Amino acid sequence: MSTRLLFLLSIITFISPTISTTCTSNANTGFRASLRHINANCGLPKDEIISRAVQRSSKRVKTLFSTSKIFTTSTNPVASTRILVGPSEGEYLMDLAIGTPPRPYSAMIDTGSDLIWTQCTPCVLCVDQPTPYFDPLASKTFFRHTCSSSFCQALDYPLCFSNICVYMYSYSDGANTAGVLANETFTFGISSNNVTVPNIAFGCGNLNEGSLFNGSGMVGLGRGPLSLVNQLGPSKFAYCLTYFFSPISSPLLFGSMANLNNTNVITGPVQSTPFIINTALPSLYYVSLIGITVGTALLPIPASAFALNLDGTGGVIIDSGTSISYLQMDAYNLVKQAFQTQVNLSMVSNDNFGLDICFPSPPPPFVTVKIPSITFHFDGANMTLPELNYMLYDGSTGLYCVGIGPSTDGSIIGNFQQQDMYVLYDLENGLLSFAPASCDQM
Numbered sequence: 001m002s003t004r005l006l007f008l009l010s011i012i013t014f015i016s017p018t019i020s021t022t023c024t025s026n027a028n029t030g031f032r033a034s035l036r037h038i039n040a041n042c043g044l045p046k047d048e049i050i051s052r053a054v055q056r057s058s059k060r061v062k063t064l065f066s067t068s069k070i071f072t073t074s075t076n077p078v079a080s081t082r083i084l085v086g087p088s089e090g091e092y093l094m095d096l097a098i099g100t101p102p103r104p105y106s107a108m109i110d111t112g113s114d115l116i117w118t119q120c121t122p123c124v125l126c127v128d129q130p131t132p133y134f135d136p137l138a139s140k141t142f143f144r145h146t147c148s149s150s151f152c153q154a155l156d157y158p159l160c161f162s163n164i165c166v167y168m169y170s171y172s173d174g175a176n177t178a179g180v181l182a183n184e185t186f187t188f189g190i191s192s193n194n195v196t197v198p199n200i201a202f203g204c205g206n207l208n209e210g211s212l213f214n215g216s217g218m219v220g221l222g223r224g225p226l227s228l229v230n231q232l233g234p235s236k237f238a239y240c241l242t243y244f245f246s247p248i249s250s251p252l253l254f255g256s257m258a259n260l261n262n263t264n265v266i267t268g269p270v271q272s273t274p275f276i277i278n279t280a281l282p283s284l285y286y287v288s289l290i291g292i293t294v295g296t297a298l299l300p301i302p303a304s305a306f307a308l309n310l311d312g313t314g315g316v317i318i319d320s321g322t323s324i325s326y327l328q329m330d331a332y333n334l335v336k337q338a339f340q341t342q343v344n345l346s347m348v349s350n351d352n353f354g355l356d357i358c359f360p361s362p363p364p365p366f367v368t369v370k371i372p373s374i375t376f377h378f379d380g381a382n383m384t385l386p387e388l389n390y391m392l393y394d395g396s397t398g399l400y401c402v403g404i405g406p407s408t409d410g411s412i413i414g415n416f417q418q419q420d421m422y423v424l425y426d427l428e429n430g431l432l433s434f435a436p437a438s439c440d441q442m
C-alpha cells in the first residue's frame with residue numbers, strides 16, 4: 001500500500017462530515033429481501049453465463065482461502081494490511097436502501113466476508129455505479145465511529161486518524177475500498193414490505209479502486225461481528241436460490257423470517273449439520289464433509305482430503321458467492337474417476353467452461369445415458385443433488401459437464417449445487433440446515 005493512499009486516507013477524515021443525533025438500539029428484526037443473479041436478464045446465452053460464472057468462481061476459490069495471509073513487506077503499517085477480505089466479485093445482488101431519507105441501491109452479498117460497505121461522497125476515488133454515490137451530508141442518521149468502538153476493533157485492520165475509525169480492505173486482484181466506519185439507518189425488504197433498522201455499522205467508502213462489482217457495494221453475510229447477519233437479531237438468515245437460469249429472483253430471509261417451520265415449499269426432509277470454526281478464517285462457514293457418494297459408489301476419500309488443518313488450510317465451506325463447487329484434489333480425482341467408470345461415454349475436458357469432467361452429448365437418435373447421482377455426506381446430514389444441480393450443458397461444444405472443479409486448498413460447496421434448496425444459516429445454534437424446496441414458489 002502506497003504512502004499516497006495513506007495520505008488520502010488521512011484526508012478522508014477531514015472532509016467527511018460530523019453529524020450526531022441520538023442512538024437507538026437494533027430491535028429483533030425479520031424481513032425478506034430478494035436476490036438477483038448478476039447475469040440474470042442480461043440477454044447472454046446460457047453457455048456464456050456458465051463460462052463467466054466458472055471463471056469468476058475459479059478466481060474466488062484461489063482468493064477465499066488466502067485471506068489469512070498477511071503482507072509484511074515494509075514498516076509502513078498500511079502495508080501490513082491483510083491482502084484480501086474475500087474476493088471482490090460475488091454472484092448475487094440484493095436491493096436495500098441507506099440513510100434518512102432512504103436512498104435505494106444494490107449490493108453484492110458475500111458469505112465470505114463481513115463488512116457492509118458502499119461508495120460515498122466525497123469521492124477521493126470512486127468506481128462507476130448504477131445509483132448515485134451515498135452522500136452522508138444528505139442523511140440525518142449518519143454517525144462516525146471513534147477508534148474505540150467495538151465495531152472498529154472488529155475490523156481486520158482498523159486505522160485511526162483524529163480518533164475517527166477508518167477501514168481499509170484490499171482485495172487480491174488490486175481492488176481497494178477505504179473510508180470511514182459509520183452507523184446508518186438501513187431499509188431492507190421488498191418495496192412497501194420494508195423494515196427500517198437504525199445503527200447498522202458500515203464502511204462509507206471514499207476511496208475505491210478497481211472493477212469491484214456490478215452493484216454499489218457489498219453486504220457481508222459472514223460469521224464475524226460486522227456482518228449484517230450478526231448486526232441483526234436473531235442471528236440467522238436463509239436463502240432459497242431459484243434455478244440458475246430462472247428470471248425469478250431468489251428469496252433472502254433474515255432473523256425471525258428465516259426458519260424452516262412455516263415454509264410450504266419444502267419438498268423433502270430437513271437436514272442439519274454443525275458449523276465448525278476456523279480461527280484463521282473466522283468469517284467463513286465451515287462444515288464437516290465426511291464423504292461423497294457417486295452413483296452407487298461411496299468413494300474411498302481419505303479423511304485428510306477434507307480435514308481442517310491446524311494452520312487453517314483445508315476444510316470445507318459453504319458459500320453463496322462461488323458458483324460451482326470445488327473439491328480438494330484427492331477427492332476431486334476420485335469423483336472424476338467415478339464418473340469415468342460409471343458413464344458409458346468417453347470423458348473429455350471442456351476449455352470453454354474450464355471444466356474437466358465432461359461427456360459428448362449422445363448423437364441423435366439420443367441414447368439416454370445414465371448420469372450417476374452425487375451425495376455429499378456431512379456430519380449428520382446427507383445432501384443428494386438433483387441432476388440439474390451439477391450437470392451443465394454447453395450448447396457451443398455439445399458437451400455435458402459436471403459443475404465441480406479441483407482445489408489445491410480447501411473445498412467449497414457452491415451456489416450452483418444449492419439451487420432449489422432452502423438453506424438456513426443459523427448462527428445462534430451453530431447449525432446449517434437445508435431441505436429441497438420449490439424456491440420459485442416462495
Ligand SMILES: *[C@@H]1O[C@H](CO)[C@@H](O)[C@H](O)[C@H]1NC(C)=O
Nearest residue numbers: 097102104187191192193194
Ligand atoms: C417502505 O414502505 C413504505 C410503505 O409502507 C413506502 O412508502 C416506502 O417507499 C418504502 N421504502 C423503501 C425504501 O422502499
Ligand SMILES: *[C@@H]1O[C@H](CO)[C@@H](O)[C@H](O)[C@H]1NC(C)=O
Nearest residue numbers: 024025026143144145183199
Ligand atoms: C452504532 O450503533 C451501535 C448499535 O446500536 C451502538 O452501540 C453505537 O453506539 C453506535 N455508534 C455510533 C457512533 O453511533
Ligand SMILES: *[C@@H]1O[C@H](CO)[C@@H](O)[C@H](O)[C@H]1NC(C)=O
Nearest residue numbers: 038039042052056089213214
Ligand atoms: C455488469 O453489468 C453489465 C451491463 O449490464 C454487464 O455487461 C456485465 O457483464 C456485468 N458484469 C458482471 C460481472 O456480470
Ligand SMILES: *[C@@H]1O[C@H](CO)[C@@H](O)[C@H](O)[C@H]1NC(C)=O
Nearest residue numbers: 255256257258259260261262
Ligand atoms: C419450529 O418448530 C419447532 C417444533 O414445533 C419448534 O420447537 C421451534 O422453536 C420452531 N422454530 C422456529 C424458528 O419457529
Ligand SMILES: *[C@@H]1O[C@H](CO)[C@@H](O)[C@H](O)[C@H]1NC(C)=O
Nearest residue numbers: 342343344345362367369370
Ligand atoms: C455403452 O454404449 C455402447 C454404444 O455406445 C453400447 O453398445 C453398450 O451396450 C453400452 N454399455 C452399457 C453398459 O450401457
Ligand SMILES: *[C@@H]1O[C@H](CO)[C@@H](O)[C@H](O)[C@H]1NC(C)=O
Nearest residue numbers: 271293375377379380381382
Ligand atoms: C447418510 O447416508 C449414509 C449412507 O447412505 C447413511 O448411512 C446415513 O445414515 C445417512 N445419514 C442421514 C442423516 O440420513
